[in-house]
Amino acid sequence: MEKNQLTRILYGGDYNPEQWPEESWDDDIKIFKDTKINSITINVFSWSLLQPCEEKYDFSKLDKIIEKFSKTGFKIVIATATAAMPAWMFKKYPDVGRVDYQGRRHTFGQRHNFCPSSPNYQRLANQLVDHLAQRYATNQAITVWHINNEYGGYCYCDLCQKEFRKWLQKKYHSVAELNRAWNLTFWGHTIYDWEEVVVPNELGDAFGPENTDTAVSGLSIDYRRFQSDSLLQLFRNEKKIIESYDNHVLITTNFHGTPNPDLDYFKWAKFQDIIAYDSYPTYDTPAYKTAFLYDLMCGLGHGKPFMLMESTPSQVNWQNYSPLKRPGQLQVQELQAIAHGANTVQFFQLKQSIGAQEKFHGAVIAHSEKTDTRVIQEVKRLGETLEQLSPELLQAKKQNKIAIVFDWSNLWAVNYVAGISKDLDYLATVLNYYHALYDLHVAVDVIGTDDDFSQYQFVIAPMLYMVKADLGEKINAFVENGGKLVTSFFSGLVNETDNVYLGGYPGPLKKATGIWVEESDAILPDKSVKIQFTDGQATAGNLLCDLIHLEGASPLAQYTSEFYQGTPAITKNIFGKGIAYYVGSNLTNDGLKHLFKSIFQAANCSLSVTNYQPSPLEIYSRNWNNTEYMFILNLSDSAEKIPADLNLQNYQPYFSSNPNNSNSVEAFGVKILISKN
Numbered sequence: 001m002e003k004n005q006l007t008r009i010l011y012g013g014d015y016n017p018e019q020w021p022e023e024s025w026d027d028d029i030k031i032f033k034d035t036k037i038n039s040i041t042i043n044v045f046s047w048s049l050l051q052p053c054e055e056k057y058d059f060s061k062l063d064k065i066i067e068k069f070s071k072t073g074f075k076i077v078i079a080t081a082t083a084a085m086p087a088w089m090f091k092k093y094p095d096v097g098r099v100d101y102q103g104r105r106h107t108f109g110q111r112h113n114f115c116p117s118s119p120n121y122q123r124l125a126n127q128l129v130d131h132l133a134q135r136y137a138t139n140q141a142i143t144v145w146h147i148n149n150e151y152g153g154y155c156y157c158d159l160c161q162k163e164f165r166k167w168l169q170k171k172y173h174s175v176a177e178l179n180r181a182w183n184l185t186f187w188g189h190t191i192y193d194w195e196e197v198v199v200p201n202e203l204g205d206a207f208g209p210e211n212t213d214t215a216v217s218g219l220s221i222d223y224r225r226f227q228s229d230s231l232l233q234l235f236r237n238e239k240k241i242i243e244s245y246d247n248h249v250l251i252t253t254n255f256h257g258t259p260n261p262d263l264d265y266f267k268w269a270k271f272q273d274i275i276a277y278d279s280y281p282t283y284d285t286p287a288y289k290t291a292f293l294y295d296l297m298c299g300l301g302h303g304k305p306f307m308l309m310e311s312t313p314s315q316v317n318w319q320n321y322s323p324l325k326r327p328g329q330l331q332v333q334e335l336q337a338i339a340h341g342a343n344t345v346q347f348f349q350l351k352q353s354i355g356a357q358e359k360f361h362g363a364v365i366a367h368s369e370k371t372d373t374r375v376i377q378e379v380k381r382l383g384e385t386l387e388q389l390s391p392e393l394l395q396a397k398k399q400n401k402i403a404i405v406f407d408w409s410n411l412w413a414v415n416y417v418a419g420i421s422k423d424l425d426y427l428a429t430v431l432n433y434y435h436a437l438y439d440l441h442v443a444v445d446v447i448g449t450d451d452d453f454s455q456y457q458f459v460i461a462p463m464l465y466m467v468k469a470d471l472g473e474k475i476n477a478f479v480e481n482g483g484k485l486v487t488s489f490f491s492g493l494v495n496e497t498d499n500v501y502l503g504g505y506p507g508p509l510k511k512a513t514g515i516w517v518e519e520s521d522a523i524l525p526d527k528s529v530k531i532q533f534t535d536g537q538a539t540a541g542n543l544l545c546d547l548i549h550l551e552g553a554s555p556l557a558q559y560t561s562e563f564y565q566g567t568p569a570i571t572k573n574i575f576g577k578g579i580a581y582y583v584g585s586n587l588t589n590d591g592l593k594h595l596f597k598s599i600f601q602a603a604n605c606s607l608s609v610t611n612y613q614p615s616p617l618e619i620y621s622r623n624w625n626n627t628e629y630m631f632i633l634n635l636s637d638s639a640e641k642i643p644a645d646l647n648l649q650n651y652q653p654y655f656s657s658n659p660n661n662s663n664s665v666e667a668f669g670v671k672i673l674i675s676k677n
């Protein structure tokens, strides 16, 4: 069933009215109204207030909050409050807490620390959600259900071990198959009974800091899949309960991190009515990294708009240094999310708490409780801007011709690789590729390995180390049918359970790429190897250099230093109607830009709004029917000229943070242009 969609930009965020005297709520409402805040997120960590003991629920405060804020016209994002367990639960049922990687059972404290396999946690959480949904599901102000909060982390308790064995039996059917999948003849690990499987913690096969090293990578990767699935099951249980009372309101949970390495968000995304993301770029996060994360969120929803569920109106409490956001910076940062597909702008938090961990986390209403603060003015300015944006924009989806692949199993697998180079980093590699494309103003979709490749002209899949059985064939077919693939060193090495494909790297990708790799040289930190493109352009590679044999492919660049100088470094293979490019080393940003520019130009397709001319501005569009909204964002602290080769002929001004300025964008300024084709 189609659920109710957002009809206007939700502007608001986490608010904890229960931390404040009821008499102060009206003052807060006045500020929210004045700053154009139209939505509040409540009940995120209220379980202990809602249920003082197992036998008793108390919804009196929440009733008042919901009544007050629905009557005053706010859209409510209501959380299910299951992310922080009450103290009595730990006391009564110690199994609700997690056992950590060192084998220690945790006591009461913190949050996000429930064991996913604990029947007591499941029962009590589901009961709470049942009460909440029964009580509030019919309230018209409720616009989104926010399940739990920022799921993640791992538990290594006996209950999880038991559930893991069941999960494995379902996946592998027999112990023999499991032995084969994990290659357990290694170090005499062969098992004869499911009961012999133990969790990969520091006492077992995993060692070093959590999620770094393991003797049996197949085991450690499967454990991460299992824990991601187990937490997902908790989410799905809560969702099902809410849906039994109301099947119209959007239900989601907030994704987080850069991205969160613990959960396979592509798997999770299928069960979200709308993707929601908490975005906290640090003061030194380059804008392209934030853009990548927004594109990932959009990609998780197959191009559909997402919620910017949390962001800070000023500082955060968890950074070593938290400089203030400069004038205009809040607006341009939040509009960056809108440009990439966000349909909400929500803050953590609306009011700054007086005590505990987050008292110095930024908020709309600060400790001064004054209404004429700089932050409130910035929040109001942004609120007014958001009100100007047409509801049409909310329909606008992304439509790009080029996709970059991101895969959690691959992230985990690369993470456990022992050897070659300790600096192998899947996320960093994907980000290098994304960065070069971002600099060239080439907009990309971020997609998963299960997504449909055929709708793209180019699929970029760097460091695709793990290639699941059918993925190799899918990629080969994509190229054969006319697609263009760019892949790189350290791709096509292993199958889904981390066993190497025999017969030469890149395993199943040999067919499309027309090469095979005999060896990979690890390049020492701060060293690089010279590379020259066939057009004469010189560049450099670092991290790894593949020693490549051509089997049909032709070189696009060769190494010009080291004993393998003169051999191919980058190759191009015409395969069926398409082309596969293989990049044998980790290129510099300039090298990648040169590569992309030349292959895009050769393909004769227009992918960049500036004809591949880099500029410090971010230029990004959302499209709806025949309407395009082009955002020109200056995320830097100095004025920047609008690139001369940005073709603006068919565009009209739609919004500008400084309308007097037409050739450049001031520091932290924004322009939005509209074109109706």
Ligand code: GLA
Pocket: 149, 150, 256, 278, 280, 310, 316, 317, 348, 358, 361
């Ligand atoms: C996360 C949590 C919030 C809050 C913020 C602080 O995103 O979801 O509850 O702790 O971090 O940055």
Ligand code: ZN
Pocket: 098, 099, 115, 116, 117, 118, 155, 156, 157, 158, 159, 160, 161
């Ligand atoms: Zn557990």
